[in-house]
Structures are given as C-alpha cells and as structure tokens.
Amino acid sequence: MNKLSRHSDPILQPNPENDWEKEAVFNGSIIKEKGGYYLLYRAMSSPKDHDGKQLSLSSIGCAQGKDGIKFSQRKQLIRSEYGWEKYGCEDPRVTKIDGLFYIFYTGLSDYPPTPTGIKVCLAISKDLKTIQEKHLITPFNAKAAALFPKKINGKYALIITVNTDIPPAKIAIALFDKIEEIWSLEFWHKWYQNLENQTISVERINTDQVEVGTVPLETEKGWLVFYGHIQNYYQEQKRIFGIEALLLDRDDPRKIIGRTQDPLLIPEKDYEIEGIVKNVIFPSGAIVKNKKLYLYYGAGDTVCALAFGNIEDILKNTHNNPIKKVYKLKKYHQNPILFPDPNHAWKSKAVFNAAAIYLNNRFYLIYRALSNDNTSTLGCAVSTNGFKFEHLSNEPIYVPRIVLEQKIRANAFSGCEDPRITRLENKYYMFYTAFNGLNLPRVVMSTILVENFAKHHWLWSEPQLTSLEGVHNKNACVFPEKIAGKYVLFHRTGGSEIAIDFTDKLDFSSTNSLQNEGTISPRPGLWDSKKIGIAGPPIKTPKCWLLIYHGVSEIDDQYRLGLMLLDLKNPLKILYRSRYPILEATELYEKEGLVKNVVFSCGSVLSGKTLYIYYGGADKVICVATADIDEIISNY
Template structure:
C-alpha cells in the first residue's frame, strides 16, 4: 500500500525577518547532494520595497547548507536580479550537478507586473557556491521550470522544461545539446522552438488541467523518475494543486514508461492551506536515499517542506504489476556474463553436516591445469568452514573434498554466541610459490573482521593443509570485509583492497607479515554511485587481473530499492591503482535464475573468485547465499568495453 509521509519538522525552512531579502517567504527549494552534505537553493521573497520604479516584493535565490537535508545553516542571498531579462525577479531554482559544475536554472522576470512575454528561463553556473561562473538568459519564449538531467543522454546534455507555462496550454518538453554553449544559444532555441511539439512529454490528461516540471529528473535502474506539478481544473474551479510522478525511458525521456494516475500529495496541512497563495503545494527538488524518495516542495508559496515515500511503493502505485527487472531497451550495451547451463555446479550435501545448509561465495585460482575452487560451506547451526573442489574445464566439477580444508581455529572466528560464525568468503592471490587467502572472520559476538593466512603452492596441490596461523588485519573499530591482495608489488609495496561500508578502500603495505597490531586503512578507491544499480554499497569481488591497459576489477554492488546484489566491472590505473580510470555503467551479472533469486538471501549473485582459461574469464559466484554457479565472458571483450567507457 502506497504511503507518503510529511516530515515532522515541516515547514523545514521559513522566512527570516532578520534578512530583508527573505523576510516575506522562502519556498520551492531544491537540494544538490555533495557527499554526505547538501547544497540547497530556494526562492526568497523580500519585504515590500521600491525597485526599478515599482513597489514590489522582489524574488531572488537563496542558498543554505545542510548535513541532513532538513536543518539548514549559512543562509545567504546567492542569485539576484542584475540584467534587464531578470530585472523584476529570480524565482524557483532547480539545481543539477554535472561534470564538476552546478547548473541552476530559474525563472527570470523582465516585466512588472509579470506577463507571459516577460517570463523566461535564466541560468547560473557555479563550481563552489562562492562565485557564479556564467549567468545567461536561456529562452526567448514564455517558459519556466527547467532542469538539467544529471548525466548525458546518448552523449548529449539533456534538459526538461515547461513551455508556455503562463500562456497555456503548457507543455513539458525535452531539449538536448551537443555542447554546453548550445544551452544558451539563441540560434539553437529558435530552431528547437519551431519543432518543440516533437519533443513533448505527453503528461497532460485533460485540456482543462495544467502541468509543470517539478524536481530535476532522478536516474533509476528503470528509467528517469520525474516528480512534477499537476493542477486539475486550472481553467475553472476549484483548482487542485497536486504532486505526481512519472517514469521516463532512460534513452528517450519523451517516452513515458509508467506514471501515477492521481496525485501522491495534495494540500491538507495548515501550512499548505494557508499562506501567500492558499491551497498550493509545488514540487521543486528530490533525491533518493536508502530506498526512500525525498520530495521537497513549496507550501502555499510561503515555506519549504519535505515529504518522503518508499521508491518501491511509488513504482507499485504507478503500476501494481510493476516489474523490478530492467527492460532490455533500458540496458546499456555492456557485455554480460553467460551462465553455465548446468548451474548450480556445487550444492549443499545433506550427508555432510559441515555443508548441509549452504555452499556459496567461492574463491578460486588456476594452477597445475585446474581451477581450484574453495568455497564457504555452512552447517545447520550457521557456522562456516571452507570446502574444496576442482575443475579442469572450469565448468564441470571433477573432484570435491569430503572434509573441510580450512576451519575456525582462533577465538576471533569461533562461535561465541548464536548466529553466523566461522570463516566466510575466501579470496586468493598467488605470489611466487605462496597462496595467500583473505577471508571474513566472524565470531557471532559482533566481530566482523578480515583475516589473512597462507599456504605454499606445493602443500596445497599435495592436499597437505598446512595453513599459516591466521592473523587479523582489519581494525576492531569497524566491520571490514571483502579483502584481497594484488598479485604483484606496485612501486615496491603490496596493494590491498578491502571494504569499509559502503566503499571500496585501497591500502599499501611494505610486507604481508602482519602481527595482529597493525590494520588496513588507506583511502577510498570507489564509492556507490547515486541513482545507479550500485547506489547502496559496493565491495570488490576477487583480486584484480593485470592487463597492459590497467587492473581489471570485478565488484559487487547493492541497489537500495530492492536490495539486490549485482556484479560490475572497473579498470584501475596500472601503476597507480588508487585511480579508477573506467567503470561500466551497467552490471555484467544480475539475479535472474531461481537459484539466484531464492535462497537464504533473495536476489544475490556474489562472486569471490575467477580464473582465466584460454580467452575466457570464468567467474565463480554464490547464488542466493545457498549454491554456487559459474558464468563466463570473453576477457578481451570485457576489457575493450571498459576502455570504451574510460573517463
């Protein structure tokens, strides 16, 4: 059931009588996330004043900062009327970050009293909110409510705007630009305006209604999420202001994939019903975090407010049969891993108690003509050990051990309380004649840390399980997992990856002789990407593969809307691996099969090992935290695609 909740602190931003320029009203605010903090721009209305021969309340654009998107500080006037085309007011900003710049589109008034011919779109560009780099008039026809998409579409800048906003019928349209300078090119807009009916997003249901762009579009795996204003009975009464939502095609945003059939929010609260313009709510900004949609809106043209809903529920409100699988037409052209038709290749064996419940998350390495697969095996009491299997062709299991080859031996991995415990998710790196294994050590009493051990290749192949005494290499101050070692030194030091949620970290150490008193730390290598399939958390899959073009690294990513695990790929600089030089926009493996979508944990593909045999990369992964599958891809094809996506 769909539910939208207003924030208990509403209105979250009110007029400030101590600041003349925002003493009357502040509303229609729009946030831009910057790491863990927010930049916030909003329309500010002054007290009555004399301005350019007129007595009026003048609108300008205010700026504030916030650490949580609700409480604001450092408020100041940022964009104010300067030129003839904006002389009588700057209103209703919409902000988008793209390419290290913040693009702030706003409504510019050149006449007073306002009339349709004097209402157009302006743009201010800043890099730091200290200085405006560019300030331009954008349109020469009646229009407002313009916003830039947060990434290029089909290689072009793209924007959405409302045409004839004050000389109805209004239309929401898409514009695209080859170059940034085209955004303010009059020649471009003259040509575009002559054909603008070809670029309409057909959202209006009735000719008696009115529509207007609300928040800048948000990228989701399923398309662009647009939050917009819909006013019913605009030419009659009573006018009903509402907020609606639509899902637009990711490659062609003129196409509507889904939409709400009625408002998701209408004026109900006192602060929405009473104010400068009663019974008005108007959306102006939005973002997604942890599966929630945060909608900023103006209330009664007086104050800034916030409402939230679950993204998944919103999609179901659009269409009760909404499929959370991404349609093929929405995907990029990234190569995908091909599953082995006889998957799963390893399943739990009830006759062996140590692996009766689950077998998953396998590490792997290639030696002596075989793929050696070491996997996490779970007993019914949720304790984990490592099992072992081999394959000559990478697909068919020819040998499987009847006993664990590695089991908990230290207090930090023994069961200290009910729950998951033991040795989890092994990763392997062969350096000279030594096999290093990193794994997650869990004692069920709250400790989740990275452990390191090793064994000689000779002993391993002879099945003499003479593992070196394991040692913890991650700090006790935070949960750490998903660690691996690069297969050679770089600039005389060993490089290691690990995961402190939600990011992948990289660290360099002089040697691998940890003594239990020094810990991995380093710096962040890669973060989750906002509005992408990997926007919640990421972790490396296995040790990276060295190529002449860089280190090829597979990783898993979690999508906050459905909490599903997918697999992606990135490329690191060959001599400076702390630098990511490419990252595929789409996953190369995602849960589709029943053994991936069902199990101890639904919708999980989780690789910990891969080997190269011939020209193919064989990736071993856990499905649903229950079984093991293998999928393959041409190694050079994957590398070629990464090079095409190089930053």
C-alpha cells in the same frame, strides 16, 4: 540529454456524453493522412455490467484534426467482438502500409485480466472508418506491437513486447515475408521458441520493465522508437515511469545504434500524477513536423497528452550516448554448478562465495560451506573445464582456529567466511572474514605453499588478524604483484566503501594492520548506492587492472556485480566504472535461497581469453558466468 516540453494541457479528455469514452481516453497513436491527422486512442466506458462482470470496458476510438493538436469528430472504431478480446480492446498502434491501415492492439480474454488472457490483436481498415478484418496475433502473453511503416530488406517488420505480464518483459523484432504471416499462429509458435534470438537488449537492470511505445519513425540516422522504461518496477511506491528512446539500425532493427541515457519525460504535471492510475505516463504516438517532434502519450491512464522536442537534438544525443547495449556476463546454462550436500553436515545448508584458483590446468574453488547450525568452514572442488566440479574432500580444508571464529551463541552465524586467494611467488595468500556472531567481523590472512596446495596437503599458516579491532572490515585481498615496490590490498571499512592500503610487507603479526589510505565509494542514485566491496582479486590486462566488484542498492537492497578498470601504476585512479551491473539476480536460484536476490563473487579465473566468474546465488549455491576478456575491456 535535451528534455521535452509539454503542451499546456491534455489534448484529449474523457467525454461525458459518450458512455464508451466517459471514464478515460489515453495512449493515442497518431497517423497523418491527406485530410489531416487521425488519433486512435484507448477509451474506457463508465463502470457497467459486461458479460456478468462489473468493469469499465475498453475500446478504441478515433478522432480527427487538422494540426495534430486539436481533435474532434470522435467515434468508436474498434470494440469487443471475439473471444480473444471479450473484455476489452486496449492501446492501439496504427501503421499504413500497402494502402491499408494495420491497427495492433491489446485484447483481453479474461476478467480480471490474467497473463494468458492478454495478447496482441490486429484490426485492418481501408479508411479508418470501418474495420474489414480482425485477427488474434500472439498465442502467448504480449502487448505493445507496432508495424514498421515500410519493408526492411523486402520483409515486413514488427516490434513487439513479449511477456509483459510475466516479467521481465522483452522487446523483440519479428520479420515476415508475407503480410499474412503476421496472423499465422504457426509462425508465432516457432518464433517464440527462439525468443532469445529475437529480442533487443533494452533493460539496464533487473528491476526495470520496458514496453514498446510508438510506431517506429524513419529518420536519416535510423528507426527512432519511443518506449516506456519503468524503473524500480517491482516496488510500487518507488516506480518511475519514464519515456525514453531507442535508435535502431535502418537495415537491421534488431541492432541498437543509439539510446537515451535518462528519461526524456517523467510524471510531473497534475494530470500525470493524478488519474485512474497515479504517476503514469506512457508514449503511444509520434510524428515530425518541420523538424519538430510531436510525442503523444497517455497521462494517469486518463487523458491524452502531447510533448514537443527538436528531432535533430534528440537524434544527436541518442546517437552520441556511448552505451548502446548494456553489457552482461553470460550465465552458464546449467547453473548452479555446486549445491549443498545433506549427507555431510558441514556443508548441508549452503555452499557459496568461492575463491578461485587455476593451477596445473585445473580450476579450483575454495568455497564457503555452511552447516545447519550456521558454522562456516571452507571446502574445495576441482574441475578440468571450469564448469563441472567435483568435491575434493568429504571434510573441510579450512576450519575456525582463532577465538574470533568460534561460535559464542548456539545457531548464530560464525566461522570463516568468503575467502579471496592470490598467488604471490610460491605462496597462496588467503584473506577471509572471521566472525563469532557477536563482535564486528575482521579480516584474517593465512597462507599455503603452492606445492602443498597442488598435493592437497592443507598445511595453512597460522591465521593473522589483519584489520583493527572494533572496525567492521571484510572483503579483502592482495594484488597479484607489487606496485611501486609495495603490496596493495583491498578491503572494506565501515561497511560501505572499498578501502585501499599499501604496505611493505605481508606480516600482520605486530601492529601492521589494515588502515584506509584511499577509498572507492558508493554512487548515489545508482545500482551500487548503498555499499560496495571487491569480488575476487583484480586481474591484470595489458592496459589496466580489471576489478569485478559487488554493489548493493539503497532502493532494493539487491546484490549485483559491476566492474572497474584501474590504472596499472596507480590503482587509486579509476579509468572506468560500469554505470549498470554486469550480473544480477534474474534466475530462481539467485532470487530464492538463504538471502533473496543475491549474486556475490569472491573469485574468477582467466584461462586463455575466457574469464570465468564464480559467484554465490542467494547465499546457497555456486554458479558461474563467463566473458571474453577482450570484449569486456573493449566495451569500455
């Protein structure tokens, strides 16, 4: 992706002679008129007493220039007048349509600011000298709204950022038959109730924060919008404020047809790194002159800055990015589907991380159950539809049997953990983690006849240790069929990589222990940078093996799920690996539990075209997400 080049210095700086813009001037929105260029910007006063509060009051200024770079004739255009903007007017975005200037901005009705007191407002001007009307726009928390500069299919279109201060924020589109509907609170109440269908999926990962930047630019390829994409938003010391771009369909701006893969700009210059707010840049205005992009942005929440780029290169690279929308699994709306049971001690603390089986038109979950003294056993639940499960037994179906699974210290974690189950001919092969709370975990295998499983006769074979002593190993399974005459096994050695082994037999009673004949490694800088491991056994499709896997980030230690597509004849050959996670902790039942911010899967079921992925939420409950198998494969 071609990066932007900066103008040598900020183009607008605080003016010590005007108290209303003495502290800061930033986030400038540009518009071209016959007389030249107008830059509307957020101005902050020197600290003052305002309605009994000590604050730097924000208002909106307007400056004029002839070349889009040098500006003068600065004046205050919009200031606080009504209750919904009592404590400031921030971050304007100006559009001219139907002969009038529509200036959307953020109004603050509380101080210190609260989410309910941060809303979108509108000022209407006929000449950018005076304001004829003002309106409160949103009855809910929102910022960063911009009106498209022309109607789309006969409708006015607004791009807006919702829930900016109760994240995750969502970028959304609103369409209006009449301009007056924009300030109809009745319209917005109905619109907000259907928010999910109004949003465009911009964020890539659950720790991103996104916000609309510029008024959309009309191009031959589509509507080009520059926006703020903040990585690692919830960790202040690790935040990266980046400027990125979206290309929206000309006839349906709810559809992303192109986007940047990486930031066009991040804080690097002194005036971006230092300021009232450090390490912040934010896009706020854009125009094109002779195929040259002029991108206006706020730097350090203190000055207005300018960067340049070749518009054709930006459009080309944005349009050519193969990832238009980050694919996510669909979470079941009634998650979680299984909870701990305080009436049964062996599963009173948690039920999670379930293997999955589909047998005789029924879904089975063989789940890890945790008692209050932290002993792990395995239970079983059954369903006819994959969503509503009932426990099969009031007792575990599998309990610790070997020394390595026995508890050594009171209340230490021990037992049989995180099963994965594969059917080979007339047997189910279960691999799980054995742990005694002291020694390194090892992989164990036990089998059961399909016939006995169907009858709920829990006649498991003697457990066999399959991994080497003294080697941290877990997350194991066997492929559901041989490849080139050999069994293929996944596991994880050393605590970070997926290991692959090939063996002639599934008998580990002697020296046939798991080794490490091939590996798949974490990826530096991405969501799976710290460690990875398989979810459930891979699923065979006509073109490839589909492997769901978990990854942990070095930045935030969150567990997320991704996918790989492996060659049918050589599973060491990765055909595709998801750049972004397909499932992550976004719901309370995934974010709060025994371990925060964890989604962890040990199994899935393919029934017809629907893939059911079962996963543990925060190491406490069991959940399910679904995907269309053709869609999940075709996305890559």
